Structures are given as C-alpha cells and as structure tokens.
Amino acid sequence: MLIRRTAGIPFSEITPEALYTDRRTFVGIAAGAGLLAAAGIAGSTLGRGRGAMNAIGDLGGAPEDKLTPYDDVTTYNNFYEFGTSKADPSRHAGSLRTHPWTVRVDGEVARPADYALEDLVKPHKLVDRTYRMRCVEGWSMVIPWQGFPLADLLKRVEPTGKARFVEFTTLNDPRQMPGQRMNVLPWPYVEALRLDEALNPLTLMATGLYGKSLLGQNGAPLRVVIPWKYGFKGAKSIVRIRLTEKAPRTTWNVVAPSEYGFYGNVNPAVDHPRWSQATERRIGEWRRRATLPFNGYADEVASMYAGLDLRKNF
C-alpha cells in the first residue's frame, strides 16, 4: 500500500490509547533512532507556548494538551465537499474513492508530472507529528498525524527560480463529493502557501492519523497540515500541487475577503469580524482556553513574518 510506516510510535507515549497498542507490532532497532528524533520534534512542538498561555492570564492555569479522541477527530469535521454540518463529512465520505489516486505536480517546477499516489508518497520517510489544530471558528483539537514534510516533496520536484507560492487543489467530483452539488463554495477548493511557508519543517503532507490511513472526512488520501494556521488552510484530498509565481486565489479568501485572509495565521490579537479569536474551546473540554500566537508555534514560524503587518495580512 501507499503507507510506508516507520515503526515504534512515539505518540503512544503521549496518550495511552488502547486503540493503537495492537498496532505497530514491529519495532526495528534502526528505526528507533529516527523515531526518537521524530518524537523530539512532536514533543517540543507541542510543549512550546505553555508559558505564553499562562501569560494570557485570566483564564487560569491552562491545562495540558491531550490528544483529541479518535472518534471526535473523525466525526467532527469541516469538509464542505461532503456537506456543511460537522457530522456530514463522516456520514457522506464513504462515496470517496481514494484508489487509484493521481496527484498532478506542475507549474514552476523542473519536473512536472502526474504521480500515482503511491509513487508520490513512497520515496518519503513517514514521520509522526502531533499538532494542535485550531479552527477559524474557535475550536481546536490535538491530532497525531503521520506523513512527510512538504519540503521533502518540493525538493524532489525542484521548484524553478520563479516559484514563490504553492497551490493545493482538492478533488472536484460531485459524484464522490455530494456537497459539491451545492454551490456553497466555488469548487474546486483551492488553498495556497508562500514557498517559504511550504518549506517550513512543520508543514506536513499527511497520509494518516492515529496510525491509520486517513479517512475521507479527514482529507484522504493526502492533505496538507499547517499547524500554525487556521484549519481552512489545510487543503484536503489533494489532486494537484502547483507552484506559481503569483499569489494564487484561495477559496475562502475569494468568498469572504474581509473574514479570511490569504495567510490565515492563528492570531489571538486579530479577531474574525464576527467573533473573537482570543480564546478557543478544545474539543473535549468545557472551559475556553487562550489561543496562542501562531497556535503556539511562534518559535518555529514567527521569523517568516518579521516586518509584516499581521493585522493587514491576516
């Protein structure tokens, strides 16, 4: 299959989910070293920002990040291709056919090509990354992903000197995606990153979560995860990755430019016009918690935005 797994999974240490104690039965000694590194990344990425949380103050001591249960991650989704309610994607994603799956990589690259998903994924070493996911609506989750850094893929396809942006396009097929029979959004869904954002080590092309292949509702078979940005930036069920010279037009920005900017960086200081972004509700918790700048990943990503007015470039 498409997923080449690295063995011995660090996130099982983070949360003792009975779910995957029966998985990952082989642990290669050689893989162990690599995994420790991966665990280090995942652990440190999550660990940051707790100090910042306390600095926010009046919310009291912010609780630890705990993994959001698998059931919530797979039944509470925004994926308008399958319907606009949170329960729609898990109800309707069964009609998605992820095999065979082709991803076109084109635009400003030295080697444009149509890749069978297997061929796209196979050369890359899969890593575990446990990331916070903050939705622009004001709720959040903690999700253990598996995938590979987008940077690895981009290096492989060799962007030209002109390439400045990376655009992701979601499958457009109303027969498989019943939500596309309604024009709530202009299909296909398009999202994009600046090239430096795409190359950031945190940016992940995910193929699985909780040690399982992605389900349709989570963006199977391939999606992008950008943990310091609002969830809508993470295009799902990707069929095309295009490198461009000019900034691509992204779906939510086209639909409501005053509410959703190109950047979509998590920022408690810049409110959505209709609601505050200062706090969020972690799925599974009752009390709101403070939202962190760049979703707690400021140390890794803030330097990319030095000198940029984040109020204007929201």
Place this chain on the structure above:
Amino acid sequence: MSQGAARGAPPEQQYSTSSPAPRNHSDPNGRDSAPVVSPGSGAPSPDPRPPLRQASRSPGTAARIAPPVAVVATLLPALYIIWLTATGHLGSDPIETLEHATGDWAIRFLILTLAVTPVRQLVGWGWLIGLRRTFGLAVFGYATAHLLIYIVLDMGLMGGEIVKDVLEHPWVTLGMVSWLLLLPLAITSTRGWQRRLGGRRWQRLHRLIYIVPFTASFHYFFAVKLDVRLPLFIATILASLLGVRLWRALARRRARGRLLGSA
C-alpha cells in the same frame, strides 16, 4: 369547533374587513383591547364588552384539549435536549450543540407564535388563540436557555469578554436585543398584568413581538459561517407571517377609507 363559534372568538384585531359596522365605535377601550385568552379557557376577560359568542355554549373539544397539549409540546424539545445531555449524546462539541438546539427551538416557537393568528384567520379555528401565549412563553424559555448557555458554558462567565462580544459584533447585539424584547412580554403575559396595564396598553406593548423576527433572523443569519440556506428559509417564513398581517392591515385601511368616503 364550528365555524360560527370560531368567528365569535375574540379577534386579535377588533373588526374584520367584512364587518359592515366596525365595532370599535362603541368600544371605550378603542380597537386595541382584544383579549388574547381563548374563549374556551374560562378566564375572566379584561374586555368589558359582552362576548359575541353565546355564553352558554360549552367550549369545543379542540379548545379544551389544545392548550394542555401545547404546553406538553413546548416542553418536549427541552426534555429531549436534557435527555441528550444526561446520556452524553451531545456530540464532540456539547456546548455548541446546546447553543444551536436552544436557538433553533426559540425561533421555531417564534414561527408558531406568529402563525397562530394567520392560521386562525385562514381556517377559522378560534381556539388557536389560546395557544399563542404558551408558544410565546416557549420562545422566551428557549431564548433564555440559549442566552444562559452562551453566558455560562460558552463564555464561562467571563464578563469582559461577554460585554465585548455583545458590543462589538452586531449579530450578537441583536441576539441580546431579541431576548430583551421578549423579556417584558414574558413578564406581562399574565392576566394580572393584562388587567393592570389595560387592554390597549398591553396590546401596544405586545406588538414588540413584531420586531423580534427581524432581530432574530439577523442574529441567526450572521451566526452561520457560510451556508445561510436554513436561516434564509426561516427568515422567509417569518417575513411571510408578518407580510400577511401587513396585507390585512392595508386591506382594512382601504375598507375604512371606503366606509368614510360613503358616510
């Protein structure tokens, strides 16, 4: 209940376009004094006029059964929501589920409240008027639950954040306004208050209900992130219910103009 008894029920408006001699000419309270209670409810009427229906006539079956059925019907959604809460079936975001459920039921009962009079006029079931207060109180009840869930559970009683949210976001402001409009109506919904205020003032106050469809629809419309099909559908129903009233009012005015012209 027969058509004749229905016509005899105290109307929301004092005279109909088909009435050859508007009754309010002899009405000391003016034309706004219609009591809102059903003739079948056995309540003392604040209206000093003798009722038009035959006083000896016993209330029909529908008039007797409908009010308690309506009370139970307004409580069923609440019981269902409580049951979902108690059994842990509120989904991944229980607070959002509670907020949406109570808001949805508030606006559904608002539709029912505003539908009473047009439906009564359409099909002639006079006993329907006896359900209006029950439905109206249900609107207030679900709206209050909606507001409390927002304040206590969603915002966690963070006063500053709540004030900021209400002041900065017009759709939140209008949700708050909707509840504030409902509050005096709920308080004065008793017969005691009806008497204290007098029919005319009471009815004038209760016309505040006609503002709520606007504030509540706006609130609902902008609460939704993008897919506004359902809020638009709800707003269309509410607009139709208000439109019927406007149309009848204009027809009455025209009829009165003709009457005055021929005098």
